[in-house]
Amino acid sequence: MQLELSVDRSSPVPLYFQLSQQLEAAIEHGTLTPGSLLGNEIELAARLGLSRPTVRQAIQSLVDKGLLVRRRGVGTQVVHSQVKRPLELSSLYDDLEAAGQRPATRVLVNKLVPASAEVAAALGVAEDSDVHRVERLRLAHGEPMAYLCNFLPPGLIDLDTDQLETTGLYRLMRAAGITLHSARQSIGARAATTEEAERLAEETGAPLLTMQRVTFDDTGRAVEYGTHTYRPTRYSFEFQLLVRT
């Protein structure tokens, strides 16, 4: 069957983007079934009244997302496996909300403190200089799920406790005009100390999932350093990843 595709040249949205979105929607919706050929680029371009480079750009973006596979001499086809999303830089809050869990946050600490050596190194600021320290308890369905301790350099964002209780940190940062670009993460596990256990309603010595992360904006500045502990019975890290080529 013929796929219904069309582009709006009067729209400010780039043509290749319009096309890639329609193709992605068709894949998501099942109109383009896994394994099916996409039809050659030349004809597709002619059918849409676009040039081949534009069509290629649209297809390439979906190849990069892992939705399509190109084979020289064969064609472009939809991958069989259900690709979800390739581990984006998302916040726990958004993840929980998307999963239908009603997330809640209890802000335990929100103040300026002198940076420890560890924090100073991670954020690239001078030791003992002032940094924001935010400690939060993240709940889902009223049950504690994670304990989040974050450090931010000063002057970057105005951290309002009320806002922190109603939304995620990443969303606040994006809203403040910070372009999140990359992050360096480390995921591990360890036994809960008595203090940690108490916070998360676990037993002392119970296994905890830990995550440390330094986030950078597009200028390469470190904009956030966080040390998080999760209850492994309530949370695990799930993600899809692609090979780099």
Added chain:
Amino acid sequence: MQLELSVDRSSPVPLYFQLSQQLEAAIEHGTLTPGSLLGNEIELAARLGLSRPTVRQAIQSLVDKGLLVRRRGVGTQVVHSQVKRPLELSSLYDDLEAAGQRPATRVLVNKLVPASAEVAAALGVAEDSDVHRVERLRLAHGEPMAYLCNFLPPGLIDLDTDQLETTGLYRLMRAAGITLHSARQSIGARAATTEEAERLAEETGAPLLTMQRVTFDDTGRAVEYGTHTYRPTRYSFEFQLLVRT
């Protein structure tokens, strides 16, 4: 200072790839310092005797890798933060070897077994049909580090125990002509059972880091399903990730 760049038109290596590799090397080597402008595309193209689309393709590949940032009206500059690698689909064996640890593998099980419901679902094969089951203990410096249990569909690869002891599973699969494409991972933690503790020389109830993974090739077939447990005192997952744009 002027960066020394040149391309070899007689080489079968694509021109844009030659350029991107030279730029990447210059960034890695420090010749291109973080924050420095790359010079505009037009002039760069003229200097190298290339067309602008070719130069753009080279630059774009580095932008995708997170090494460069483009700004309309400003230019292209090197990001400040030290980007390592964006979480490729690597094997524990390669990771350890790259880190200078001398990895060793002890194959505990290597046989065909009927697929359980869980395995059948992950690999997309019929329940009770034959699948390879491989259990391995991964050691570093003679100390147990991880227990790896993997399942593979039959007919895909010849699993030789000797080879499994001297290299990683992924390397074997790639050598067998399998193109690894994507994987779905889940990382969590739990307390060690007595059996698990014994295998890894830990105490019963000690925290363990767990990872489950289904790997797909470029046709979308599931080619491997694995359940791994790591000693968190010896291993943690470290990776860099980029925002998708």
Added chain:
DNA sequence: GTAGTCAGATTGTCCGGACATACAGATTGA
């Protein structure tokens, strides 16, 4: 002095074409 405006610079998008390269299947030869 401050805000608005304008011009230059640079990347973003798009076009049309050309040739190279690799794959699959049909044809041909032994």
Added chain:
DNA sequence: TCAATCTGTATGTCCGGACAATCTGACTAC
């Protein structure tokens, strides 16, 4: 019958050009 070769098809690479969108900084007007 089987293997080597040819051929068509589709993507991969590359070119040269055109115009649009956006950012920076300087200029101008109030």
